[in-house]
Amino acid sequence: MSANLDLVRSIYADWERGDFSQSEWADPEIEFAMIGGPDPGGWTGVAAMAGHWREWVNAWRGFRAVPEEYLLPDGERVLVLVRNHGRGRTSGVEFVQKSAANLFQLRHGKVTRLLVYFDRDRALADLGLEA
16 A cells, blocks of 8 residues: 555655656556546546646646645545645636545556546545545
8 A cells, every 4th residue: 555655645746846747657548537627527548638637737837736635545545635726827817726636546556547626525525534
């Protein structure tokens, strides 16, 4: 289990700096979904995940994801409570989202599923955890 946590922490080491360019941590057939928010949906594969994530990140200047807490609901999943930051590329409005959570499911040293929740209470509820 600590190997999974170490992998997720290494992903956030980049994401905290606003570097979303790496994807070697992802299984080639990763399931990626955005739960809630302005553009919910699901995609399969690294290229589809990267393409959709790039659209989201490019809407912001200086977008970064800062982990606040790591939770280990079981041996295959890591839930990260996240605070996102950025500035609207067009509007210039500062964006701080304190309610996000990302659920990573891992197998054999790769992330096989990544769920991006815009509402951490929903993520906790989906996992049967207290909000």
